[in-house]
Amino acid sequence: MLYMDLARVYKALESTTKRLEKTEILAELFRSVEGELLPAVTILMLGRVFPTWSSEELGVGIKLLMKAISTVVGVSVEEIEDEIREQGDIGLASEKLFSRKAQTTFFSKPLTVELVYSKLRALASISGERAQSRKIDILLEILSQAKPLEAKYITRTVLEELRVGVAEGIIRDAISGAFGVDPALVERAHMLTNDLGMVALVARDEGEEGLKKLNLEPGRPVKPMLAQLADSIESAVQELGRAFCETKYDGVRVQIHRKSGEILIFTRRLENITLAVPDIVEMVEEALPDTDYIFEGEIIVKIDGRPASFQYILQRVRRKYDIDRLKVEVPLSLYVFDVLYHERPLIDEPLIKRRSILESVISEIPGKVEASHMVDVGPDNVEDAVNLFNESIREGHEGIMIKDVMAPYIPGIRGKKMLKFKAEPETLDLVVVGGTYGRGKRAHLVGSYLLAARDEDTGELMTVAHVATGLDDQTLQELSDRMEELIIERKGRKLWVKPEIVLEVAYSEIVKSPEYESGYSLRFPVVKRIRDDLSPEDVDTVSRIRSIFGESE
Numbered sequence: 001m002l003y004m005d006l007a008r009v010y011k012a013l014e015s016t017t018k019r020l021e022k023t024e025i026l027a028e029l030f031r032s033v034e035g036e037l038l039p040a041v042t043i044l045m046l047g048r049v050f051p052t053w054s055s056e057e058l059g060v061g062i063k064l065l066m067k068a069i070s071t072v073v074g075v076s077v078e079e080i081e082d083e084i085r086e087q088g089d090i091g092l093a094s095e096k097l098f099s100r101k102a103q104t105t106f107f108s109k110p111l112t113v114e115l116v117y118s119k120l121r122a123l124a125s126i127s128g129e130r131a132q133s134r135k136i137d138i139l140l141e142i143l144s145q146a147k148p149l150e151a152k153y154i155t156r157t158v159l160e161e162l163r164v165g166v167a168e169g170i171i172r173d174a175i176s177g178a179f180g181v182d183p184a185l186v187e188r189a190h191m192l193t194n195d196l197g198m199v200a201l202v203a204r205d206e207g208e209e210g211l212k213k214l215n216l217e218p219g220r221p222v223k224p225m226l227a228q229l230a231d232s233i234e235s236a237v238q239e240l241g242r243a244f245c246e247t248k249y250d251g252v253r254v255q256i257h258r259k260s261g262e263i264l265i266f267t268r269r270l271e272n273i274t275l276a277v278p279d280i281v282e283m284v285e286e287a288l289p290d291t292d293y294i295f296e297g298e299i300i301v302k303i304d305g306r307p308a309s310f311q312y313i314l315q316r317v318r319r320k321y322d323i324d325r326l327k328v329e330v331p332l333s334l335y336v337f338d339v340l341y342h343e344r345p346l347i348d349e350p351l352i353k354r355r356s357i358l359e360s361v362i363s364e365i366p367g368k369v370e371a372s373h374m375v376d377v378g379p380d381n382v383e384d385a386v387n388l389f390n391e392s393i394r395e396g397h398e399g400i401m402i403k404d405v406m407a408p409y410i411p412g413i414r415g416k417k418m419l420k421f422k423a424e425p426e427t428l429d430l431v432v433v434g435g436t437y438g439r440g441k442r443a444h445l446v447g448s449y450l451l452a453a454r455d456e457d458t459g460e461l462m463t464v465a466h467v468a469t470g471l472d473d474q475t476l477q478e479l480s481d482r483m484e485e486l487i488i489e490r491k492g493r494k495l496w497v498k499p500e501i502v503l504e505v506a507y508s509e510i511v512k513s514p515e516y517e518s519g520y521s522l523r524f525p526v527v528k529r530i531r532d533d534l535s536p537e538d539v540d541t542v543s544r545i546r547s548i549f550g551e552s553e
């Protein structure tokens with residue numbers, strides 16, 4: 001398949017904001033792709049080369065890419081930087097520069113999707129000596145044959161910022177439309193496997209029967225089941241009838257997988273952090289059974305027996321070096337709260353059954369690996385839940401979870417079967433898309449951060465607030481340094497960055513506002529913490545903001 005055909009599809013997707021039109025464009029594309037190429041095309045449409053949870057990274061930054069463009073097009077890196085500034089985006093800048101390219105490549109073969117995809121994948125496998133120059137060679141191989149429109153999307157894909165307004169939901173609908181399969185089955189298969197390329201292939205070749213057979217497998221992370229906020233403990237228990245109430249630990253949620261003897265630990269954003277937490281691996285080897293499994297739990301840091309602030313744990317989970325020292329200085333504890341697979345898939349079993357399996361197979365290591373603290377509550381003993389809440393807060397935890405005992409595990413959904421009740425008011429997780437440098441002595445620090453929520457249909461980020469309070473000077477410095485690395489554009493004191501940093505923000509009220517793209521803004525926003533355990537895809541949606549606004553009206 002010609003890459004130009006794909007580039008034209010990207011262009012068509014970019015030229016409409018209508019969800020239905022985008023879905024139809026994609027469905028037509030998926031129908032037209034032949035043979036084994038479908039998974040590659042599906043994943044490229046998401047602007048990725050590997051599934052989200054793969055530990056493989058392309059590892060190409062803007063500087064390296066500019067070097068490659070400079071060689072192909074024959075202009076200086078400074079000129080490329082100017083063009084990016086002018087166009088506001090690497091793709092548009094590349095399209096412009098490639099169309100001005102002097103030496104036209106008359107004899108070059110047209111680029112195929114197969115070639116571009118395999119070369120992009122090859123980028124990830126390069127490491128060690130001369131990695132940078134070998135990566136440039138690969139980039140040159142593709143870019144030297146690229147037409148302007150192709151260059152636009154190749155460069156954006158390399159930097160993982162495709163921006164054609166396609167999120168996973170649209171791809172799912174397109175798969176269902178293209179192959180005439182039930183969208184609910186596509187969604188289920190996606191939540192269980194997190195591999196839309198495979199889901200598309202199975203939908204096409206094996207239809208609904210094939211999709212039904214897809215199930216979760218140790219080694220492949222599952223989208224976690226999410227919680228809704230309860231109005232009160234009493235009303236939540238009333239509604240559920242019988243609930244398991246558990247301490248809500250304030251740390252990082254992990255999925256622990258064991259497959260053929262190998263243990264893998266994934267975060268909630270499906271990142272593989274096994275190497276960063278060898279102590280957890282050692283502990284679960286002792287505490288959890290020697291079978292294939294998927295358990296879920298929360299990792300927290302305890303100092304002098306009390307839960308330490310959330311920022312401590314972030315030092316641990318993303319760490320690539322100094323791990324032996326940190327293992328001692330920042331010790332981790334694990335509270336296991338669910339089991340999704342134990343010798344067989346368990347997600348369709350009710351929580352009451354899953355919990356009893358969990359308790360029967362875990363060998364607790366007190367203070368290190370324990371089952372989450374739980375009480376069984378019905379309308380007659382609601383006070384037990386209230387007591388658990390008070391005890392949890394006294395011990396320094398966040399609140400309690402209130403879970404329907406009859407509910408299956410529903411991956412990826414924020415439903416009414418699992419509720420949370422916290423001491424602190426609800427917050428929003430938003431991604432930083434820009435900022436403003438301070439003045440005078442603080443001119444080197446980004447003092448105010450422009451935040452965005454996600455449009456659930458298109459995946460586009462819509463601004464919603466500026467936040468300038470809640471961070472100490474050291475954190476401001478760290479964030480400012482990270483922002484430097486992510487700059488897309490800078491004008492005077494203002495800067496715009498690649499969306500990567502997620503902040504959890506408290507606020508007094510949501511109000512309507514034409515000033516921000518979402519149509520809403522936050523009054524008195526304060527940063528509660530940096531959420532490095534979340535990715536830009538996990539941030540709160542505009543519809544959630546709309547619904548909180550609606551509730552308070």
Ligand SMILES: Nc1ncnc2c1ncn2[C@@H]1O[C@H](COP(=O)(O)OP(=O)(O)OP(=O)(O)O)[C@@H](O)[C@H]1O
Pocket residue numbers: 225226227228246247248249250251252253268298337372401420
């Ligand atoms: N016992 C527990 N059972 C389930 N989840 C727990 C438990 N203890 C702590 N948690 C954490 O609480 C989170 C549930 O809240 P939610 O699904 O809304 O996630 P969230 O968006 O991270 O919310 P929050 O910011 O309130 O943690 C889980 O993701 C998990 O990390």
